[in-house]
Amino acid sequence: MNFYVAPLEGITGYIFRNIFNECFGTGVNKYYTPFLALCSKKGVTDKEKNEISPENNKNYKLVPQVMTVCVEDFVKAKEKLRSLGYDEININFGCPARTVTSRGRGSGALRDLEKLDSFLDGIYKDGDENISIKTRIGVESPDEFGKVMDIYNKYPIKELTIHPRTMREVYKGIPHRDVFIEALSTAKMPVCYNGDINSVEEYIELCNLIKEHSTNNISGVMIGRGILKDPALIRKIAGGENTSFNAEDIKKYGASNEEVRIMLCKLQNEYTNKFSGQMPVLYKLKEIWAYLGQGLYVEHRKLFKKIMKCKSLEEYETYMNEILSQ
Numbered sequence: 521m522n523f524y525v526a527p528l529e530g531i532t533g534y535i536f537r538n539i540f541n542e543c544f545g546t547g548v549n550k551y552y553t554p555f556l557a558l559c560s561k562k563g564v565t566d567k568e569k570n571e572i573s574p575e576n577n578k579n580y581k582l583v584p585q586v587m588t589v590c591v592e593d594f595v596k597a598k599e600k601l602r603s604l605g606y607d608e609i610n611i612n613f614g615c616p617a618r619t620v621t622s623r624g625r626g627s628g629a630l631r632d633l634e635k636l637d638s639f640l641d642g643i644y645k646d647g648d649e650n651i652s653i654k655t656r657i658g659v660e661s662p663d664e665f666g667k668v669m670d671i672y673n674k675y676p677i678k679e680l681t682i683h684p685r686t687m688r689e690v691y692k693g694i695p696h697r698d699v700f701i702e703a704l705s706t707a708k709m710p711v712c713y714n715g716d717i718n719s720v721e722e723y724i725e726l727c728n729l730i731k732e733h734s735t736n737n738i739s740g741v742m743i744g745r746g747i748l749k750d751p752a753l754i755r756k757i758a759g760g761e762n763t764s765f766n767a768e769d770i771k772k773y774g775a776s777n778e779e780v781r782i783m784l785c786k787l788q789n790e791y792t793n794k795f796s797g798q799m800p801v802l803y804k805l806k807e808i809w810a811y812l813g814q815g816l817y818v819e820h821r822k823l824f825k826k827i828m829k830c831k832s833l834e835e836y837e838t839y840m841n842e843i844l845s846q
């Protein structure tokens with residue numbers, strides 16, 4: 521199986537990707553950038569330049585993700601990315617944020633299927649087979665996805681990553697895995713699953729469900745929040761696959777506190793070099809802890825709360841060391 525680290529805007533930027541890959545990259549086949557415009561009125565922003573600069577993304581395979589529904593803008597972005605050496609380019613039809621969807625982008629693109637079709641017609645017209653898509657299953661209802669799939673199936677999509685929730689559901693409720701399985705059975709392109717895989721058990725459950733209900737297999741699994749809750753999740757799943765998920769073996773692939781400490785310290789150093797003042801650094805670290813506190817360190821509620829409330833890096837380091845030395 522292929523394992524991909526999902527794009528998480530504000531979290532999985534190039535600093536995070538480099539450090540995560542160094543510390544927990546075993547088993548990861550690809551990383552995706554958080555969505556980029558690459559064609560705003562201002563041109564390519566400095567933040568975007570840093571995100572896609574080959575210098576900043578040396579030791580792993582990176583797929584830049586673009587969010588647009590304008591063919592010309594996409595072509596401009598594609599030319600820029602290809603000139604930097606990127607083959608695969610991913611399009612975002614998944615983002616549920618209102619600022620994006622109100623302008624028909626992200627999962628808002630699924631609202632007007634005629635427009636979606638004409639956009640895809642424009643970008644695949646030259647036979648480009650290196651464009652992949654990340655999508656939700658509809659705007660209001662999961663029933664919309666059949667029609668969306670009919671459109672996707674017309675184009676040579678390199679890989680279709682499906683997050684089986686609607687735009688309205690944002691991240692609430694349980695992903696519609698039945699809709700995913702149905703789409704997998706009718707898909708003419710490789711299909712990757714994404715959504716709520718937070719443990720080895722959930723991955724096994726997904727594989728069993730697919731085996732039971734579809735003759736097609738998935739091309740990959742994309743994991744986002746799960747690798748923040750447990751940074752070694754992909755290493756455990758990928759390692760587990762080689763040992764038939766023997767519990768003892770999986771334990772060996774788990775994250776030690778020391779590994780987590782190293783990752784967090786490297787992030788702290790890099791963010792300290794990048795930002796001025798402690799507060800933005802603290803904010804970034806708390807963002808990671810917000811997930812670790814629901815995952816690996818869920819048992820340490822009191823210390824976790826203290827981390828989330830602390831006002832200086834000194835205070836943060838005290839509580840972090842306390843959690844990680846237990």
Ligand SMILES: Cc1cc2nc3c(=O)[nH]c(=O)nc-3n(C[C@H](O)[C@H](O)[C@H](O)COP(=O)(O)O)c2cc1C
Nearest residue numbers: 526527528529554555612683715716717743744745
């Ligand atoms: C904070 C945050 C930022 C996200 N940013 C992006 C993004 O830039 N592009 C994208 O396609 N999806 C984005 N997503 C969606 C994730 O890539 C993923 O589809 C979603 O979290 C479900 O997968 P998971 O349950 O494995 O996290 C974001 C999600 C979160 C929570």
